[in-house]
Amino acid sequence: MVLRTGEEYVNAIKHRNKVEIYVMGNEVNDVTEHPFLKPSILAFKATYDAAYEEDSKHLARAWSVFVNDEVNRFTHIHRSPEDLAYKIKLLRKLSHKTGACFQRCVGWDALNTLYVTTKLIAEKGKKDYYERFIEYLKYVQKNDIALAGAMTDVKGVRTLKPHEQPHAYLRVTEVTKDGIYVSGAKANITGIAAAEEVIVMPTRAMSEKDQEFAVAFSTPLDTEGIKVIVGRQINDGRRMENGEIDGLPYRSNHEGLIVFDNVFIPMERVFMLKDWQMSGILVEIFSAYHRQGYGGCKSGLGDVIIGAAYNLAKQIGVEKAPHIQNKLTEMVLLNENMYGTGMAASLDAIKLCEDGCWWVNPMFANITKQLVTRFPYEITKLSTDIAGGIIGTAPSEWDLKNPKLRQLIEKYLQGIMDYSTEERLRIVRLLENVSFSVAFLIESVHGAGSPEAQRIVINRIYDYDYAEKIAKYLANIEKSINFKENAEPWKKTDTEKIGKQEK
Amino acid sequence: MVLRTGEEYVNAIKHRNKVEIYVMGNEVNDVTEHPFLKPSILAFKATYDAAYEEDSKHLARAWSVFVNDEVNRFTHIHRSPEDLAYKIKLLRKLSHKTGACFQRCVGWDALNTLYVTTKLIAEKGKKDYYERFIEYLKYVQKNDIALAGAMTDVKGVRTLKPHEQPHAYLRVTEVTKDGIYVSGAKANITGIAAAEEVIVMPTRAMSEKDQEFAVAFSTPLDTEGIKVIVGRQINDGRRMENGEIDGLPYRSNHEGLIVFDNVFIPMERVFMLKDWQMSGILVEIFSAYHRQGYGGCKSGLGDVIIGAAYNLAKQIGVEKAPHIQNKLTEMVLLNENMYGTGMAASLDAIKLCEDGCWWVNPMFANITKQLVTRFPYEITKLSTDIAGGIIGTAPSEWDLKNPKLRQLIEKYLQGIMDYSTEERLRIVRLLENVSFSVAFLIESVHGAGSPEAQRIVINRIYDYDYAEKIAKYLANIEKSINFKENAEPWKKTDTEKIGKQEK
Amino acid sequence: MVLRTGEEYVNAIKHRNKVEIYVMGNEVNDVTEHPFLKPSILAFKATYDAAYEEDSKHLARAWSVFVNDEVNRFTHIHRSPEDLAYKIKLLRKLSHKTGACFQRCVGWDALNTLYVTTKLIAEKGKKDYYERFIEYLKYVQKNDIALAGAMTDVKGVRTLKPHEQPHAYLRVTEVTKDGIYVSGAKANITGIAAAEEVIVMPTRAMSEKDQEFAVAFSTPLDTEGIKVIVGRQINDGRRMENGEIDGLPYRSNHEGLIVFDNVFIPMERVFMLKDWQMSGILVEIFSAYHRQGYGGCKSGLGDVIIGAAYNLAKQIGVEKAPHIQNKLTEMVLLNENMYGTGMAASLDAIKLCEDGCWWVNPMFANITKQLVTRFPYEITKLSTDIAGGIIGTAPSEWDLKNPKLRQLIEKYLQGIMDYSTEERLRIVRLLENVSFSVAFLIESVHGAGSPEAQRIVINRIYDYDYAEKIAKYLANIEKSINFKENAEPWKKTDTEKIGKQEK
């Protein structure tokens, strides 16, 4: 049995070797107790607890053929379309349990990406990476490791290539018999301070000149030469107030910059080294996995927002008003649209290698993410509308705790008698903190690739020339036509196609 | 082998007994030759040909356990989620083959609806309907019958119930030992003049007072007492010109009003009789099946429009312009979003009875249709944008056929030399006729229920109270929560739920 | 008194010299009686009648300082912001009177464009054009001439310039002492067969190599060498049926291709000749005038559609349903947004020359048109939704005129008793013909420049660098800032700016 409890995870983080982590200019002593980071730890922890909770363990556990044991699904390699569907079901549920980004998906998607990529490389004859990776996978599964994944380089000037601005992309500086040395930084790394290890991957397709940037590996956070600077988030100032309502201290998330200063990576943790031709393939495989996932976690946050808005409408007696019902329905529609295309990406999956590398349907995965770049802002707007002006003007919890003011607040902010004013304020703060969060808004736009990146893939997959042929046939310009066997006018998505570079 | 060829279908229609069908005020002699209706016959015919064409027979054939033979899928009872996915794949492909609504889906969805409904009634003890229906199903499958389905009553004043305005709903006027007599009319009946038989179903949930309107049956079109008045469609005037371009005479579709004047239905064709409690259930089952289907056929028409717009952009050399690429991508996004949710409705299907009644996922099916009520107008707008003003100002084919004018048209409407001016005009007319068609626009809004009907179902399925509980838990108002086993905050969709009336 | 009656206009058209006009392959004998063109004549006629009708003459008449008399506003040079507001008020009202595009705006906008452009050229010292134009203006005003305007060249391959494909742009082939000879064609010309004269303008900015294409002039339609090929429109086949309902024969519009085969233009009608530097300026001035106008005429058609949808909702008793009210309100919102920005373009006008050339506000005019490229499709969708499926399936007028069928139709399509079934069908046909018309949809997208053209202008007018400075100041990067005197961060729009080429 290799399933850690949440508590075991927290203890592991608490007692690991010192990692150099900075928050708001100061080095953090204990991330599990720091007011800025503790909520992240609690959200990450939920991914472990889920494997033991009755309502979620059927989703959170999976059988690993690699270790012949039940493992936490967050370390599982997908073996079927159903596995992919379980993934987004699990994510939706964990959003319900946390109200936040629980930060363990990138590492999970990285595992699956490396599994497929090293397998594809192995099929071409180079088996080392695959063998190393399988060993690493077993280690991760057996120890239920908390992984982060790091893809996004800092990129500098977007019109320059890696070799034209080496500091802007993480790179290999030296290769020895035993391992490699890497330097550079990765940005926007979700949950980095709450992870035990990080899997590092290249951020884009590469040319031969960029080969030193085509590197994938894993490393513990407490390796020498690593520094983490945690980034700010909307409303984060409140976390430092040590309150219990306004800053929503229970569970949250963070993202950060991780800097590698000549860090040594032993060879058994190197999964790609200067294979520049495979870099784009790896990125595309990862992106699609990650884009699919957003159909689960973001719709889960959408549920939280819908529930909060509905509660606020009830508190003032308007939940049955037709325009409120209409707006709630619209929120559900948008939310289930994200989830539904995520389900399509899962259940209409693609088998990439013989013994079962299941990859998400890339068209639907990209559609899912593209919707996710749009709908959360709309859902937030609708929730603001339903919530009323109070979402922007409510008194603080400190006012509520001042007995003189509490009396006034209770008198004047009372709605339907079934609800206390404190409940009203708590839900207002929940809604404010979730609907205007980095996790629901900014991450939805930029996580797993900015909106334009999905459009490029969608545009590439669709076979316009075939659609044109259909049009010519129907307009009687061509008397006959070779219809594809597939109903969809998509290009064949095989490993050769996957690798095309996103420009 | 019970698979008819297209030709066999056309001959059957040609040689059936006289049916009283009117087009533009006149009775039609031979629907297979009438310029208004022939394109409908050709589109319907494509559903038969598909079972013999190499590129589609894997989609268009299915194995029936009822007749132990291969049947045309349009008569098939879905036995798995994959069957449901094959349905929308088949529909997408047939849209490519016809550029029209091929009109055979309503009858198909009616078969599946009656299968499930009579089965559910049988499970409650009343087995007659189910037994009769199975016999009828075998007859349909063995003879590969061309079916229409008739649900929508004329409805009169929407605020009155059936028993308050009996003429507005089709009703049973007499019941004898051998059968029943029915009178009334059904409106908006797709492909009615091209079908051999029609399956009639009630249009809404009923109360006890409305029981005489709760009736389902099938009947050949050539039964005494039936009249059909075919409705007009956008641009239909051109069909009567006997041209070959402007009216797009190859394949099209029609809808009509069918009137029943004291028509006798033998008891073995009666599948529901005054079971008012089951009327709403039947409607809901049908609606979801039909709403799912739109994810296939409308995305197929979307492909035609995308292909035509792309061709027109190429003809004038602008297909690579960033704003054109952006608009094409947006069209694909909208189109695949409709299709993707349709796939989710299929692959995440629900088993409604023990030995396998597979029903579409009702949340996703309703989302699919709701998207279909919105996106085609947007796709049409984008295609107008890409096509250029010529879509509204191009000369007629009659101008092209006037040698003096042809010379001018060829001179002045020439774009890139690879394309002839005739090709340009043909594609312009294809795009005009498809993008501004009843099939793509109006049917997308109102077919399978008007937009508000889907919103009511979506609103009903979603469990707002559960979402509220999640919010209260996350805001620390409730310290614990009973999470559902399912990740989705949906109400359980069982046969009891299905039956709730759409108001 | 120089105000013609509508009848006088029709007679003038009827009795002019023979013009070579083709409709559906055949030459037209009398445009005022041809079933395809008569509705256009009747819509054009409404612009004359308006000057005599009590409810509109305050809008349709204006005082001309050039002829010192009251003239039809469609020949008036705007002398104030209020004049510009009267323009769009008049257009909105005429849409109410016709339900169509009345086709006289392009000629009007051409007059104002030539007035401003020749004036600007005169201010630089070249006074001939201005003097000729004023003479022509007086002639037009005194005789209340029916003008068309022709700008759009056929353009061929969009990536080639005029001199690279001379046949694709109208050009001067010879210049003599007395006049010029021109050849080529202009496409998408609104109302061309219903006009007495046409003002021809260049279609884009030109380089020196393109100077022979930089030509503006006017000519009567009955000049030798001119041919007109009238284009098809959605639903036009019905016009030929000689019915009174389905084809909406009362008033309509048309667009066509006008071909010039070595046509002689006397010098006193030439208003620009090889002044390639002014070509872009002329286009920009015209475009903004024409884009503003759409705020009037399209919102007027929107009113017709709203009224028709509202009527159909009332006929079946649902006009008070919250979702219907919501959709009606949305239609009004979209409609008044188009009109409101048109009003802003008018009342916040710009004075371009000393003695009062009033030009519309180019930012607001372009915003107006950009909205017009989007909202009509949305309004049409909402009207389809409210109207119900009948909009795509209603019987023809020929069915209604068949006594046997009329009885059935009256029985089964009856709604609320206050309305006859014939009224229902008439409103259905009105809505179908207007909401799916070239005038409301396609012309809204492409008339006065395709959507991208407005975006280019909006992007050019807005001063991003200034907005950036504001941001830097507010972020305390710059301690001080030179604010513009104007509140809007727009570039100065003067005659020098106007001339920049739209690429």
Add this chain to the structure above:
Amino acid sequence: MVLRTGEEYVNAIKHRNKVEIYVMGNEVNDVTEHPFLKPSILAFKATYDAAYEEDSKHLARAWSVFVNDEVNRFTHIHRSPEDLAYKIKLLRKLSHKTGACFQRCVGWDALNTLYVTTKLIAEKGKKDYYERFIEYLKYVQKNDIALAGAMTDVKGVRTLKPHEQPHAYLRVTEVTKDGIYVSGAKANITGIAAAEEVIVMPTRAMSEKDQEFAVAFSTPLDTEGIKVIVGRQINDGRRMENGEIDGLPYRSNHEGLIVFDNVFIPMERVFMLKDWQMSGILVEIFSAYHRQGYGGCKSGLGDVIIGAAYNLAKQIGVEKAPHIQNKLTEMVLLNENMYGTGMAASLDAIKLCEDGCWWVNPMFANITKQLVTRFPYEITKLSTDIAGGIIGTAPSEWDLKNPKLRQLIEKYLQGIMDYSTEERLRIVRLLENVSFSVAFLIESVHGAGSPEAQRIVINRIYDYDYAEKIAKYLANIEKSINFKENAEPWKKTDTEKIGKQEK
């Protein structure tokens, strides 16, 4: 000369009598120095400074016929459509100067509302209110008083009327010869802690039973019995950090709850007392004034966001990428659409009383606000897209100030060399704080009435019956029609119409 400087305003606030103001649970000693409130004072101050700054004094000053002197426009009674246009120009410019809501508009709109309302009451014979108000107006203008306006009651259960839940609406508890006593609370009061006086108005139309709630008056903040509880805002926790970048401490705004505990108002400051019939009229007049204003201030904030996004695009070298250009153009389009309808509401104003009460055009004012409830979320989304992930993950200013980290941040967050990393972070924080602010998002939805309130007015103004008549005329159902003189199918908006209650 009655124009205060900004400094004079700050001093007046600093030295007024003690007002009981609470922020985050604690009473505030000096609002001008409190880190939470000082930014509000600075934004308010900008309205005074504007009257002395060269680039704005032409907008910020106006001539008062009441005091025969130049006054700050924020105390001015609009005397013409141009005055109304100056209002929104001034607001747009002040958004540029502050990047915030400067909080002085509600008081200004209250002045204009009371001017019109008391005038209308005076015309019916009751002149006291008008006379008192004019005296008060002179006092305000001569002393350039900083006014807040308080309309929104706390409302409790929305389905109950004021007399059914008296604590939920501010009310008159006693009337004496010298004045009145009032109790209750007003919520969401913009800038309340930064104002010297507050004008209180009723929040809705009233019935006779609600007459004690129909009261309007003004009072200094330092009157006995008044308490203010300042509400929280997104990101407000950062204001307490005493930093100079992350919390954007320069200028901001606040809203709060003001409580009246048996407060005495002398009769010369009472402008409406139990005139329940006029309560709805007052609300409608105020709402339209305030809705128009949003066209100015929100488009001004839009400029700031566009400028910041543009800067960030330039910093990484992508500002010319077509998709970035397209998104920038879309932001401008949305922004200018809000402003343009605001201009139409101004320049197409309505004269409500003989000697010149100029009211905004209510259709366009409501359209303006309705757009403002939608577009800011879209503009924010587009700016997030352009800005990149850094908007949600950037290090804090405290990291930048840590020399060890500064070096890393400068290395890894550097883009184009022209820009320093500190500039990048400053602009990121500006964008984050403005684009995710209460002022730009929540206030845009709920300020001046929630979205549904505008829809009700739009729906009421539009004359559907007239539109229906037009449709019937055009469908030839009616042979003639009485067209309105006005081109717009709007109901006459006069004082009688104004008063209809918003339900």
